[in-house]
Amino acid sequence: MQIRKIPIHYARANMTIAENIYDSMGLLLVTEDTALTPRIIIKLKLHGVNQIGVYDYRKEIDTFVDEQMTYLDRVRQTKTFKSFQVDFSKSVDEFRKDINEVVTNNKEIDIPKLTHELDRLLAQNVTGSSMFEMLQCMREYDDLTYVHSLNVGLICHVIGGWLNFSKEDNYLLSLCGLLHDVGKLCIPKKLITKPGKLTAEEFTTVKAHAYRGYEILKKQNIDERIKLAALMHHEKCDGTGYPDGLKSEQIIDFAKIVAVADVYDAMTANRVYRAGLCPFDVIELFESDGLQKFDPKFLLPFLERTSESYINHDVYLSNGQKARVIMINKAALSKPVVQVSQQFIDLSQRPGLHIRAIL
Ligand SMILES: [Fe+2]
Structure with missing residues (x-):
């Protein structure tokens, strides 16, 4: 199968990693043949990985990068x-x-x-x-x-x-x-x-x-x-x-x-x-990894206010749909309620669907 080197911001869920990926300290982050998930992509970005080798590369993501x-x-x-x-x-x-x-x-x-x-x-x-x-x-x-x-x-x-x-x-x-x-x-x-x-x-x-x-x-x-x-x-x-x-x-x-x-x-x-x-990626990372590491007395108001500031902003969801942030979920700040056309979606109830970018 052909291996393609792509910038990390082109990475998408379900692409398959074609190589072991290490952080700058040499610690293994992801092994070859792992299917990418949104969480893994965020983790790679966080560790400063700029480029990855994948087996499947899809052209349509170029549109997304332009939007982002x-x-x-x-x-x-x-x-x-x-x-x-x-x-x-x-x-x-x-x-x-x-x-x-x-x-x-x-x-x-x-x-x-x-x-x-x-x-x-x-x-x-x-x-x-x-x-x-x-x-x-x-x-x-x-x-x-x-x-x-x-x-x-x-x-x-x-x-x-x-x-x-x-x-x-x-x-x-x-x-x-x-x-x-x-x-x-x-x-x-x-x-x-x-x-x-x-x-x-x-x-x-x-x-x-x-x-x-x-x-x-x-x-x-x-x-x-x-x-x-x-x-x-x-x-x-x-x-x-x-x-x-x-x-x-x-x-x-x-x-x-x-x-x-x-x-x-x-x-x-x-x-x-x-x-x-994307700010919502950052919020998700802090929510998943940060609550033991940072004092919630300072971290939570920070995440809450950051998240709230995107109410009424248009966003791009991970499934490619455009949506508008309507309401923040205090229990899941990275997953607000969004509106797509006439429909309201509570992202906290939709595993796998998340905000990809602010438009
Ligand atoms: Fe420092």
Whole structure:
């Protein structure tokens, strides 16, 4: 049978995998001859798999890819996005300069200046999940630590708003997001951007960024929570995180929120797939794998608000039909009630049918 290499965003349920697929650490994700399911496809995207070999390739999916690009393309055409884009690149440049001075020359962190950079973007008045869409459209810049840090800072600000944080706390939370990965600047860039598998030794080096970040920030006269967020943002509530395998009650709240924003940004990032995962894919992943790892007190409001923001949006279902999101299911946030023509479909009652893309 003919093997065809296809980009991961062309993958569809029931295609048959023609090779073993590994993640960047060399762990086996899927074995040869597995029939793809929506869940496996999401998992592969999450692990940064860009291309897979399959036995059966269907031409009709090209139409789907075109449709899927439409929504973000439309966002890119808006005046708000164009203006956001200009300010975003200014903020990234400033942040890059400021933070390099801190890391290489031990310069004191200028918190008012960093807050100003956040303010420049927040002044655009992009609220809620529209901010996430803007950030997703900024992907063409690059995926390096600076852009990711700014994204996480802004996502944290949105989450802080949803959690009704005071203005002061929300700025502090955003700064935690902005500085959480500062330790990555001490890790060789070739490891951060390495496309292939990391060796066990390389992975240990990359993981050290949490401690390295804390070491850098420890010397600074800044709020303790910013330092601890850098140290703890890879800890997981069930104790499976790093560097110290802390449990939920040992992890500070701000680090838990940064962890949600960090993973959300990574899931929707360029390296996974140009247009990012569909927000409902991301919600499903968090629902299926995240409830033990992230604090539900922060994760659930985040998922709920993200999901709600797509009410009245047109979407593309996995069976190829177009639908409109009508109502969110609190017990299954990735599976809302949708309308197709005159018919209402509760996706939580329809296993195998899910939202493939926002139109
Ligand atoms: Fe990190």
